[in-house]
Amino acid sequence: MKKTLAALALGTLLAGSLGATETKDPRLELMKEMRTMMDAMEQIQRGGLYSSTDEMKLGVKKLQGTLKSLEGEEVKVILPKDQVYAYKFAQKTAHMLRLYSDDLIASIDAGRMDDALEDYTQLLRQCTSCHIRIRNW
Amino acid sequence: MDRRNFLKVVAAGATVVAVSPSLIRGNLYAADGTLYKGYEKAQLVDAAGKPIKASALEKEVTYIFNYPYASTPCMLINLPKPTSAEVELVSEGGEKYVWKSGVGKERTVVAYVAICTHQLTHPTPNDSFIGYVPTNKKTMAYDKSGVIVCSSHLSAFDAGAGAKVLGGAATQPLNAVVLEHAADDTLWAVGILGQDKFHDYFQAFRPEIKEFYGKPAEAKKLVSLSAKTVKLTEFSKEVIQY
Numbered sequence: 001m002k003k004t005l006a007a008l009a010l011g012t013l014l015a016g017s018l019g020a021t022e023t024k025d026p027r028l029e030l031m032k033e034m035r036t037m038m039d040a041m042e043q044i045q046r047g048g049l050y051s052s053t054d055e056m057k058l059g060v061k062k063l064q065g066t067l068k069s070l071e072g073e074e075v076k077v078i079l080p081k082d083q084v085y086a087y088k089f090a091q092k093t094a095h096m097l098r099l100y101s102d103d104l105i106a107s108i109d110a111g112r113m114d115d116a117l118e119d120y121t122q123l124l125r126q127c128t129s130c131h132i133r134i135r136n137w
Numbered sequence: 138m139d140r141r142n143f144l145k146v147v148a149a150g151a152t153v154v155a156v157s158p159s160l161i162r163g164n165l166y167a168a169d170g171t172l173y174k175g176y177e178k179a180q181l182v183d184a185a186g187k188p189i190k191a192s193a194l195e196k197e198v199t200y201i202f203n204y205p206y207a208s209t210p211c212m213l214i215n216l217p218k219p220t221s222a223e224v225e226l227v228s229e230g231g232e233k234y235v236w237k238s239g240v241g242k243e244r245t246v247v248a249y250v251a252i253c254t255h256q257l258t259h260p261t262p263n264d265s266f267i268g269y270v271p272t273n274k275k276t277m278a279y280d281k282s283g284v285i286v287c288s289s290h291l292s293a294f295d296a297g298a299g300a301k302v303l304g305g306a307a308t309q310p311l312n313a314v315v316l317e318h319a320a321d322d323t324l325w326a327v328g329i330l331g332q333d334k335f336h337d338y339f340q341a342f343r344p345e346i347k348e349f350y351g352k353p354a355e356a357k358k359l360v361s362l363s364a365k366t367v368k369l370t371e372f373s374k375e376v377i378q379y
Contacts, residue, residue, distance in 0.1 A: 088377045089289060092264065096345075103344035115343070122341055129256055132306070133290055 030078040033066045040066070041127065044104070044120050053108045056116065060101045063123070070094035083134045093130040097123060172234040173315070175328040176205035179364045181213065189366055190322040191215070191241040197271040197283075201251065201260055201373075202366040204314060204326045208346050208356035209335060210251040210260050211314050211326070213366060214269045217283065219244040220297040228332035229254070229309040236299025236310075236330060240318035248314035249300045250329065253287040255307040257338050262349055265373040269296055277379045279304050285311065288379040299330075326364060 040063035047055030069078060071094045076087045104119035181189045181202055194200070194215035204211050220239035227233055239247045251267055252259045258266050270276045272283040279286070279293035284303060286293050292305030300311035312331035316324055339346065339357065350356040369376055 086379065088264075088375075089266070092266070099344050099348075118340065118343070125256075125341070129289070 026074070026077045030069065033069055037063060037066050037127070041124065044123070048117050048120055056108060056120075057105060060104055063101055064098065067094045067098055071098075079134065083136075086133060089133055090130060093126050096126045100126065172228060172232055172332060173328060173330050174333070175315075176326075177359055177361045178317070178325050178327045179204060179360045179362060181324040181326065181366045182363045184365060184367055184371075186363070186365075188323045191246050191318055191324055192322055194246060196245075197269065199268040199369040200366050201369050202248075202326070202364040204360045204364050205329060206335065206356065207358040207360060208350040209338065210372075211248055212251040212268065212285070212369070213246070213248045213314075213324075214285075214296055215241070216245045216247060216297050217272055218297070220247060221299075224299040224301065226299050226301055226310050226331070230332055232332070234330065236313055239297070240316045240324070246316065246318070246324065247296060248316050248326065249285065249294075249296075250312040250314060250331075250333070252311075252334055252338050253289065253292060253307060254309045254311060254334060255287065255290055255292050255305070257334060257341055258287050258289040259338070259342075260369060260373050261345065262373060264375040264377060265369055266377050268369050268376060268378060270378060274378075286378065288377055291379065326360075 040059045043059030043062060044056050047053065047059055069075065070090050075090050076084050079087055079090060100119045100122045104116050107115035107119060183189055196215050196217055200213040201210050202213060203209055216239065222238040224236045225233060226236055238244050253267055260267060266288040268285065270282045270284055270286050274282050276282055276284065276286045276293070278291040283296065284293045285296050285300060287305070287307070290306045292307035293303040294300040294307070294311050295303050299313055302308070302310060310331055312329050312333050314326050315328040315330055317327050318324060346356045
């Protein structure tokens with residue numbers, strides 16, 4: 001009986017600790033999203049350099065999938081503490097990323113590749129602009 | 138005066154004007170004329186089309202008008218004290234030029250292009266991260282208020298001295314809008330002083346400009362006759378200032 005109770009207690013503890021690790025840390029989530037954004041940017045660039053519009057579109061899709069966390073109020077939770085006040089700036093950056101990435105798709109569909117590549121340049125500029133501001137470069 | 142002397146006088150006058158075009162208008166000017174560009178003269182009017190009088194401008198309030206293009210926002214401010222005069226400025230290309238002073242009875246009225254020279258932050262109908270910080274408010278960008286601040290990357294510009302850079306990442310002053318103050322107290326925009334960033338602005342913000350101003354041809358249309366001038370708080374739904 002004692003063994004059964006001990007096993008039960010151990011099991012409960014283990015389950016508890018597993019549950020705790022499953023609780024999402026917003027900052028870790030942000031880091032994950034940022035890595036995805038970087039992958040997305042690389043994919044768009046690769047598509048542009050290899051003349052693959054499909055690759056570019058996939059990159060845009062991946063990028064846009066990461067924007068929700070920056071666009072909403074939850075951005076306040078994920079920003080570094082000394083930069084929380086600047087959450088409007090992060091939201092504006094997310095808005096511009098969406099605008100340029102939408103235009104990138106529209107430009108590809110219209111065959112305006114110069115505009116599409118310019119949109120990529122502006123996407124990258126938004127990334128660096130936000131990093132300069134939020135990470136105090 | 139004989140014919141030869143007359144021709145000499147005309148040639149001398151033409152040379153002087155060619156070297157310093159600002160002598161024609163006698164307002165703000167570039168030292169060698171290269172950083173001044175005259176555009177079509179436009180009267181600043183309110184939303185109802187009524188001419189704005191310099192003396193009626195509220196103190197320390199940022200007003201917005203589009204000039205010299207239909208989509209390039211500029212700010213108009215009536216400062217609390219007279220501006221400096223004959224301010225020597227330097228563009229990021231290293232060219233020196235002179236901002237003469239504010240206009241109006243007490244030389245307190247100034248106008249600048251509201252496009253930050255660092256990364257082109259500008260007011261839109263949605264929001265604004267650039268504007269004048271009144272003397273009774275604080276800013277993170279500079280230890281004193283009464284300055285123009287771009288809240289994107291915290292650049293500060295001296296509103297009373299040709300928008301000279303006071304701090305932050307910007308490397309050259311905001312472009313100044315050359316104003317004429319008429320005898321009837323009305324205000325007219327006549328040109329732009331400084332190394333302008335309009336080409337970069339049109340290129341960088343093409344999708345946004347299209348959203349707010351329509352096709353490129355519409356957005357790049359030169360403003361003529363009048364420029365509608367409204368408070369920044371009316372121009373942008375949200376004003377963000379750090």
